[in-house]
Amino acid sequence: MPLESNSIREIELLGKCVVAVVNTEEYRNPTVIFIGYDLIYSVSKNVQNMGSLMKVLSDECVPQIIIKSLQHLNETVKKFEGNDILVVIFVNKCEILKRLDVTVIDAKLKYLIIINEDENCNMDLQKFGRKLQHYDATFISQSENYTLYKFQTIIPEIDENTCDYNVKVKLTTINTCLNGTLDKSVIFPAKETNNLKGCPFNVGMATMYPYSIIENKESLRNLQQINESQIHGSDIEIIKIFCNNINASLNMYYIYREEESPYLHTEFISYLLNGSLDACAGGLYRVYGDSVSYSGPPQTFKTNDEVIESGRMPYLIYETKYFVEDAKYIAFANTSLNCSGFQDCECKTISNQGLTITTEGYFYSIQAFTAVENEARLLRVPENIIFTYHEMVVRNDSPFVSKFRNIVTSLFEAGICDRLYLEEVGLLIHAKAKSANENIMANSYHCDSGCAITIEQIAGALYVWIFGCTLSLIVFVTELIN
Numbered sequence: 001m002p003l004e005s006n007s008i009r010e011i012e013l014l015g016k017c018v019v020a021v022v023n024t025e026e027y028r029n030p031t032v033i034f035i036g037y038d039l040i041y042s043v044s045k046n047v048q049n050m051g052s053l054m055k056v057l058s059d060e061c062v063p064q065i066i067i068k069s070l071q072h073l074n075e076t077v078k079k080f081e082g083n084d085i086l087v088v089i090f091v092n093k094c095e096i097l098k099r100l101d102v103t104v105i106d107a108k109l110k111y112l113i114i115i116n117e118d119e120n121c122n123m124d125l126q127k128f129g130r131k132l133q134h135y136d137a138t139f140i141s142q143s144e145n146y147t148l149y150k151f152q153t154i155i156p157e158i159d160e161n162t163c164d165y166n167v168k169v170k171l172t173t174i175n176t177c178l179n180g181t182l183d184k185s186v187i188f189p190a191k192e193t194n195n196l197k198g199c200p201f202n203v204g205m206a207t208m209y210p211y212s213i214i215e216n217k218e219s220l221r222n223l224q225q226i227n228e229s230q231i232h233g234s235d236i237e238i239i240k241i242f243c244n245n246i247n248a249s250l251n252m253y254y255i256y257r258e259e260e261s262p263y264l265h266t267e268f269i270s271y272l273l274n275g276s277l278d279a280c281a282g283g284l285y286r287v288y289g290d291s292v293s294y295s296g297p298p299q300t301f302k303t304n305d306e307v308i309e310s311g312r313m314p315y316l317i318y319e320t321k322y323f324v325e326d327a328k329y330i331a332f333a334n335t336s337l338n339c340s341g342f343q344d345c346e347c348k349t350i351s352n353q354g355l356t357i358t359t360e361g362y363f364y365s366i367q368a369f370t371a372v373e374n375e376a377r378l379l380r381v382p383e384n385i386i387f388t389y390h391e392m393v394v395r396n397d398s399p400f401v402s403k404f405r406n407i408v409t410s411l412f413e414a415g416i417c418d419r420l421y422l423e424e425v426g427l428l429i430h431a432k433a434k435s436a437n438e439n440i441m442a443n444s445y446h447c448d449s450g451c452a453i454t455i456e457q458i459a460g461a462l463y464v465w466i467f468g469c470t471l472s473l474i475v476f477v478t479e480l481i482n
Helices: 008-022 044-059 070-079 094-099 122-131 234-245 269-273 304-308 327-334 342-351 361-369 401-413 416-428 432-443 455-481
Strands: 031-036 064-067 085-091 110-115 136-142 148-153 172-178 200-205 249-254 279-284 292-294 315-317 337-339 356-359 385-388 391-395
Touching: 008 044, 008 085, 008 110, 008 136, 008 148, 008 172, 031 044, 031 070, 044 064, 064 070, 070 085, 094 122, 122 136, 122 148, 200 234, 234 249, 234 279, 234 391, 234 401, 234 416, 269 279, 269 292, 269 391, 292 401, 304 327, 315 342, 337 342, 342 356, 391 401, 401 416
Parallel strands: 031 064, 031 085, 085 110, 110 136, 200 249, 200 279, 315 337, 356 385
Antiparallel strands: 136 148, 148 172, 279 391, 292 391
């Protein structure tokens, strides 16, 4: 039922409901931006209603800004950057819903849309709500009980027949407010899609050992689809875990990338931006700016500030050291001395008490390479060698950005990412790294006294005793014959 415009008491109750919203822990005194379309299209009584609503907020010391349309919103938000902002759109005619330009809606903001209309706007509200289903937009309207207000929004759903968003999804009541008191604390529920219902999740796979290895990749065309039998690596296992979590079918496509300087090639990013791919993996790093989102885990063991402020001389590879377009980092990189590769950077760093930045992939490889008779000689690197973790990249407007990041971070914190990586290295370098670790564990324990005798030791002693008895019997028989 629409909100009755001729009851100041009801408007005051509505104001208390808005105050209850801004007092939730999600906000804690935000700046409320009122967009008053009714100031242009309405009669004086509706202007009075909006004024009454704003007065209630003023009495509660809630800061407010009034603008005339959504087109002025972005300019206003920039002036108050850093503040928590709640956008309240006051609509007094159903037809205004059709005039609202959703193209200027900012996905970073949250919107309360108050329907202050004598007529039933339900049909228009459903249509407009579907346009905002991926945004934090909640509608407030009055129920049959004039003191009860409904908070409604549209939660996106996947249509398993079309593998697209359901165009017939309806408004869901997520909260109510009675006499200025909220029933729940939820105002803007999570709208992440957690179930793809078997629909495809398209992933571009670059190649880099040991994250992604594709058999006979030379025969493949760029963006050619590949199956699981053609590819292996630690990134593949992580992608499969993610797809299983969201009930998606995994489609993988080969991405051509020169492996001589893979960090400098960004051509495949265009496939994410145009929607051809949902994500890309295969030994990628956080070097593509803000055009895409990243899966995590954390970029480095230490923060960039800690690295920059360490006072140590950095030794970096000249061709790839400017991998971050950040003024502070570039200034730091400009102070570095050059080195030609991981081992050269490592030697110069250690001998000169310097500092270097490398990807985590090099350590296990060099550990396996330097192992002698399957025993590791390099157990760890000094603290002045800083590791940068590889990541996967996700399309910015993908509904799975947060989900992807949460799953990968959980796997990383549980040690599963490292385990998958070590397994792949062990399989592909004759298990040297794995054998080295096993030898370290085996040789770290020595029994000097008070040790329990094992079944194998008893059996060995018995075999020696039987052999001795047999040898004595043979000698005895030989003596008798002679």
